[in-house]
Amino acid sequence: MGMFHALPQDGSSKTAEALSTELKAEKELISEFDPVNRRPILAHINIKYAHTPDSLVYLVPQLNGIFKFPVDEYQCAELQFYKFFRENGWSNTIQDRNNPYTYSMRTEGKNMWEYMAQFPDHMKAFNYAMQASPAQRLLSQLETTGDTPLIVDIGGGKGHTISQIKGYTGEGIKGRFILQERRIVLDDITEELPGIEREEHNFFTPQPIKNAVIYYLRRIFHDWPEAVCVEILRNISAGITDKSRQRVVITDDRKGCRCGGRLDGSDHDDIDGYGADREVVAEVTG
Structure with a gap:
């Protein structure tokens, strides 16, 4: 609608009528703007609206x-x-x-x-x-080429997640996006996955892609006992050649997982489920 940019930045206010005219929106809709949120972020001054510190950030x-x-x-x-x-x-x-x-x-x-x-x-x-995304900011600092294995999605199903990740990283980041799955899963993919490489792989065998920046596992470990999780991680370690720049990222809802990782404190919202998963950045020692 443009509400944030329509309000004065000097602390003064505008009436609902003025905002209605400027934004070409009905006055009643302007008046109902705040209840969309759980708490108001715009201050009411009688029948006027003004910025607060909370709303100024959206400029x-x-x-x-x-x-x-x-x-x-x-x-x-x-x-x-x-x-x-x-x-x-x-x-x-x-x-x-x-x-x-x-x-x-x-x-x-x-x-x-x-x-x-x-x-x-x-x-x-x-x-x-996406410009405000810390992932994009961090990846953009890496010296990569079009041949660099950037993200390997291990057991990534039909490729929905890695396709979303590729969209988030933007066009300025160079590297390969690789989906690894069993042949039966890859053969069942009917959607086009532009820019995504497909590779047959079973995570109970050593990782064939060497020196990838990120090995990504999403909703894998909650299906397996801890000893099997460790085996999966050991197989990934076959691809680790530089611990200073490579990471294994685990997004899962497994509670109390002791897979040799640390929580980064962030939740991951995905488009298909909108659920918060626990994200682990694991240091694989082999």
């Missing part, structure tokens, strides 16, 4: 993108979770072109990224939000 393009992108893309899908899963028999049938996002947005066969590409303002918000 920064990157932070505005962090606010706008989830609201535009995620909230509608979250509200349709019930209908989507009910119509799919309460089963986890999420696919690249059939998920709560494509269902709620009625994308007509397009996946999320293809649909968003039709709306430049949505892509602009996404790109700003």
Whole structure:
């Protein structure tokens, strides 16, 4: 809507009528702006609106993108979770072109990224939000080439997650994105995965990709006892050649996992599940 940029930055305020005219929105909609959130971030001065320190931060393009992108893309899908899963028999049938996002947005066969590409303002918000991403910032500091194994998604299913990660990293970061799975899973992939390499691999065998920047395992370890988890990590250690720059990143909901890692304190929100997983950066010693 543009509310944050329409308000004066000098501490003064504007009436709902003035905002309505400037933003070309009905006054009643302006008046209902605050209740969208759990707590107001805009101060009411009688019938006027003014910035607070909490709302001023959204004048920064990157932070505005962090606010706008989830609201535009995620909230509608979250509200349709019930209908989507009910119509799919309460089963986890999420696919690249059939998920709560494509269902709620009625994308007509397009996946999320293809649909968003039709709306430049949505892509602009996404790109700003990604500029604020610590992952992109850290990866951009690495000296990589197009031949560098950047991310290896081990046991990555049909490639939805690594495709999202590739979208998050942006075009300025060079490197290979590799999906590793069993042959039976790879043969079942019907979606195109632009820019994603596919490699047959079983994580109970030594890792064939050497010197990757990140080996990524998502929702793997909660399926296995601890001794098996250690075996999987030992197999990954076959690809570790430089501990100073390589990382094994584990995103899982396994509680009390003692897989030789440290919690980085962050939660990971994914598009298909919107759930918070525990993220571990493991130091594999072999």
